[in-house]
Amino acid sequence: MINKLVANIKKTNAPIVVGLDPMMKFIPEHIKAVAFAEFGETLEGAGEAIWQYNKAIVDAVYDLIPAVKPQIAMYEQFGIPGLVAFKRTVDYCKEKGLVVIGDIKRGDIGSTSEAYAVGHIGKVQVGSKKYRGFDEDFVTVNPYLGSDGVNPFINVGKEENTGIFVLVKTSNPSSGEFQDRLVDGKPLYEIVGEQVAAWGAEHMGDSYSYVGAVVGATYPEQGKILRKIMPKTYILVPGYGAQGGKGADLVHFFNEDGLGAIVNSSRGIIAAYQQEKYAKFGAEHFADASRAAVEDMIADINGALAAR
Amino acid sequence: MINKLVANIKKTNAPIVVGLDPMMKFIPEHIKAVAFAEFGETLEGAGEAIWQYNKAIVDAVYDLIPAVKPQIAMYEQFGIPGLVAFKRTVDYCKEKGLVVIGDIKRGDIGSTSEAYAVGHIGKVQVGSKKYRGFDEDFVTVNPYLGSDGVNPFINVGKEENTGIFVLVKTSNPSSGEFQDRLVDGKPLYEIVGEQVAAWGAEHMGDSYSYVGAVVGATYPEQGKILRKIMPKTYILVPGYGAQGGKGADLVHFFNEDGLGAIVNSSRGIIAAYQQEKYAKFGAEHFADASRAAVEDMIADINGALAAR
Numbered sequence: 001m002i003n004k005l006v007a008n009i010k011k012t013n014a015p016i017v018v019g020l021d022p023m024m025k026f027i028p029e030h031i032k033a034v035a036f037a038e039f040g041e042t043l044e045g046a047g048e049a050i051w052q053y054n055k056a057i058v059d060a061v062y063d064l065i066p067a068v069k070p071q072i073a074m075y076e077q078f079g080i081p082g083l084v085a086f087k088r089t090v091d092y093c094k095e096k097g098l099v100v101i102g103d104i105k106r107g108d109i110g111s112t113s114e115a116y117a118v119g120h121i122g123k124v125q126v127g128s129k130k131y132r133g134f135d136e137d138f139v140t141v142n143p144y145l146g147s148d149g150v151n152p153f154i155n156v157g158k159e160e161n162t163g164i165f166v167l168v169k170t171s172n173p174s175s176g177e178f179q180d181r182l183v184d185g186k187p188l189y190e191i192v193g194e195q196v197a198a199w200g201a202e203h204m205g206d207s208y209s210y211v212g213a214v215v216g217a218t219y220p221e222q223g224k225i226l227r228k229i230m231p232k233t234y235i236l237v238p239g240y241g242a243q244g245g246k247g248a249d250l251v252h253f254f255n256e257d258g259l260g261a262i263v264n265s266s267r268g269i270i271a272a273y274q275q276e277k278y279a280k281f282g283a284e285h286f287a288d289a290s291r292a293a294v295e296d297m298i299a300d301i302n303g304a305l306a307a308r
Numbered sequence: 309m310i311n312k313l314v315a316n317i318k319k320t321n322a323p324i325v326v327g328l329d330p331m332m333k334f335i336p337e338h339i340k341a342v343a344f345a346e347f348g349e350t351l352e353g354a355g356e357a358i359w360q361y362n363k364a365i366v367d368a369v370y371d372l373i374p375a376v377k378p379q380i381a382m383y384e385q386f387g388i389p390g391l392v393a394f395k396r397t398v399d400y401c402k403e404k405g406l407v408v409i410g411d412i413k414r415g416d417i418g419s420t421s422e423a424y425a426v427g428h429i430g431k432v433q434v435g436s437k438k439y440r441g442f443d444e445d446f447v448t449v450n451p452y453l454g455s456d457g458v459n460p461f462i463n464v465g466k467e468e469n470t471g472i473f474v475l476v477k478t479s480n481p482s483s484g485e486f487q488d489r490l491v492d493g494k495p496l497y498e499i500v501g502e503q504v505a506a507w508g509a510e511h512m513g514d515s516y517s518y519v520g521a522v523v524g525a526t527y528p529e530q531g532k533i534l535r536k537i538m539p540k541t542y543i544l545v546p547g548y549g550a551q552g553g554k555g556a557d558l559v560h561f562f563n564e565d566g567l568g569a570i571v572n573s574s575r576g577i578i579a580a581y582q583q584e585k586y587a588k589f590g591a592e593h594f595a596d597a598s599r600a601a602v603e604d605m606i607a608d609i610n611g612a613l614a615a616r
Contacts, residue, residue: 023419024433032435041435073420077427078434079441083391107450108413109480111331112381119385125332126386127340127349133387142415144452145478146485170453172417177454177503181496183489188496192486 001137001162002205002212002234005099006259008066014298015254017101017236018061018290019266020089021071022050026271028283031056047081050074054089057270058096060287061294067099069236069264090135100136101236105167107142107149114152121153121162138163140214140236143192147199154203154211163203163210166196168226171216171239189222193229200233208234208260217250217263224252227260235261240297241268247297247304258305269293309445309470310513310520310542313407314567316374322606323562325409325544326369326598327574328397329379330358334579336591339364355389358382362397365578366404368595369602375407377544377572398443408444409473409544415450415457422460429461429470446471448522448544451500455507462511462519471511471518474504476534479524479547497530501537508541516542516568525558525571532560535568543569548605549576555605555612566613577601 009015024032024046032049039045058068070093075086093100106116115124120139123130141153141164153164169179169189179189193213200209209232215223217239227235235253240246240263253261272278272293273286281289317323332340332354340357347353366376378401383394401408414424423432428447431438449461449472461472477487477497487497501521508517517540523531525547535543543561548554548571561569580586580601581594589597 021420036435041437043432043434043439043441046432046434071416071420073414073416073423073427077423077432077441079427079432079439080388080392080395082427082441084388087388105416105450106381106413108379108381109478112329112379115381115385119381119387119390124351124354124385124387126351126354127344129349131351131387133351133385133390142413142450142452144450144475144486145480146482146487148480148482167452170417172453172456174454174456178452178496178500179454181489181491181499183491183496188486188489188491191489195485 001099002208002210004137005067005234005262006205006208008099009259009262012064012066013302014065015259015262015301016065016294016297017067017069017262017264018065018269018294019069019071019103019238019264020054020057020270021074021266022053022270023074024049026267026274027053028273028286030284043078043081046078047085050082050085051088055092056287057290058093060291061269062096062098064291064294064298065098067101067262068093069101069103071103071266087134094135099138101165102134102136102139104139105142106139107145109145109148110152113149114156117153117156122156122160136162138165138212140165140167142167143195150199154199157210158203163212165212165214165236166192166199168192168196168213169215169219169222171218175216190225190229193226196233197230200230204232208232212236214238215253220249220252227252227255231255237261237263241265247300250301251304251308254305263301265297269297309407310516310518312445313375313542313570314513314516316407317567317570320372320374321610322373323567323570323609324373324602324605325375325377325570325572326373326577326602327377327379327411327546327572328362328365328578329382329574330361330578331382332357334575334582335361336581336594338592351386351389354386355393358390358393359396363400364595365598366401368599369577370404370406372599372602372606373406375409375570376401377409377411379411379574395442402443407446410442410444410447412447413450413475414447415453417453417456418460421457422464425461425464430464430468444470446473446520448473448475450475451503458507462507465518466511471520473520473522473544474500474507476500476504476521477523477527477530479526483524498533498537501534504541505538508538512540516540520544522546523561528557528560535560535563539563545569545571549573555608558609559612559616562613571609573605577605
């Protein structure tokens with residue numbers, strides 16, 4: 001799947017990923033009205049509204065982009081009906097040829113991490129049969145528990161040609177609270193980055209590893225350092241747009257070949273119609289606003305890469 | 309809920325929690341046969357087998373114990389039907405008066421952590437109504453993202469009288485890979501422990517905080533230090549039994565009042581019938597074997613506490 005991700009990025013010339021993180025306040029009233037009319041103001045109604053909203057956005061942008069990143073928390077908050085909407089979204093995006101990065105930030109130990117891995121990027125055994133519980137191509141993984149927590153994902157990924165993105169330096173203001181602590185003069189995120197490179201060597205694609213890293217757009221200097229520490233690692237970069245990252249900040253996350261990084265935007269794309277810049281589309285044409293925002297984001301990043 | 313947890317522990321005189329981590333290989337063949345006869349060897353069949361297995365164990369032990377800790381990964385691996393079994397298990401344990409600690413090890417930032425919090429230990433808004441997606445009393449939380457990731461759980465917990473257990477020093481062999489790194493001569497887990505104590509001061513119950521910590525039974529020396537760093541923090545101690553921890557190793561996780569820690573055992577209880585010690589019960593009476601294993605565990609820990 002890392003080879004497919006690279007191929008999709010080359011084909012679309014768009015090193016971006018659209019974060020499908022549907023919040024109820026992003027979903028236009030007319031979508032909610034139809035869903036609530038059928039299912040009431042219930043968890044099922046919320047799940048239906050999310051699914052219809054996602055589907056319209058995916059239909060509007062799928063030909064422009066290589067990948068999507070649904071954030072499972074935004075679905076899980078609505079319990080089972082929310083997770084049904086997550087699964088429908090993953091399956092639909094895969095039908096459309098998109099690489100799906102499940103932003104699940106799981107991480108446990110041994111057989112427990114293995115259970116998450118088979119459930120999301122592998123197959124689970126039931127008697128004599130095997131099934132995919134969810135069916136992402138990549139998932140995000142938290143490294144705090146060390147190799148015991150990460151290796152089961154790598155092992156399942158090797159069997160299934162699926163992969164992971166490990167949290168290294170997250171985009172939020174307090175990410176430094178633990179991640180920046182100096183260990184023998186070196187911040188913890190660099191030590192984690194070195195380990196990600198080592199894990200990645202165990203599961204390589206053609207030019208990049210199936211073991212990627214998450215490094216926030218809001219920390220461009222750290223991105224520059226981590227780029228060098230992890231040369232074969234694809235970097236998933238959240239924090240563009242709403243969190244403050246700009247195209248010009250992002251060039252050092254990329255390798256010289258223009259590859260090696262994929263930049264995520266969530267509300268900046270899916271709720272574009274709520275921004276002044278795209279207000280002219282109106283709530284009725286929210287998906288067209290998302291398409292325009294995708295085009296602008298691609299131009300911003302490619303412009304910055306061309307200018308470096 | 310921390311007050312209810314303490315009350316339940318005093319009432320049962322059992323500072324233990326049963327980990328409901330059903331693996332297919334633990335579930336007796338006769339349970340699986342009935343479930344597969346009804347639903348086939350499908351994800352639904354697996355979910356039904358898990359539910360029937362859990363229900364029998366809970367029915368056999370609920371009067372002896374204060375709390376259960378279902379590990380969501382073991383359900384999530386079976387996709388939606390697995391998560392339906394998780395929800396049924398949580399709801400059933402709450403009906404039985406047990407405190408439910410959802411071992412979900414979630415952790416993200418800002419509105420995303422808030423979504424996990426409302427979904428698991430709070431209520432989510434749908435139009436004019438509010439619902440509980442899942443309905444645990446506590447969940448486990450990963451601290452790698454810092455305060456931005458943890459505070460939303462605390463804030464939701466304050467509204468709902470629910471709480472969290474933050475991973476501090478996990479029970480697995482490689483937990484030291486990052487958690488033991490020395491920051492100015494102090495291991496990272498101590499820094500996290502200090503932060504847990506600070507977070508905990510913001511959301512106190514009568515005698516202990518709603519913000520607990522996870523410290524593995526396999527690291528008794530670290531437990532002793534962390535006990536002092538976090539005097540008002542309930543410590544959830546995994547790693548007893550199957551992972552190698554014994555009652556005598558655990559006394560320093562407790563405060564002088566005999567409170568302050570709750571020790572988890574999963575396969576040691578739920579798959580007791582597969583151990584030589586409890587083989588006499590046979591697979592047919594697996595739940596009675598679990599009850600005997602609970603009684604032995606309580607005696608082991610209380611004996612060690614009495615002898616200190």
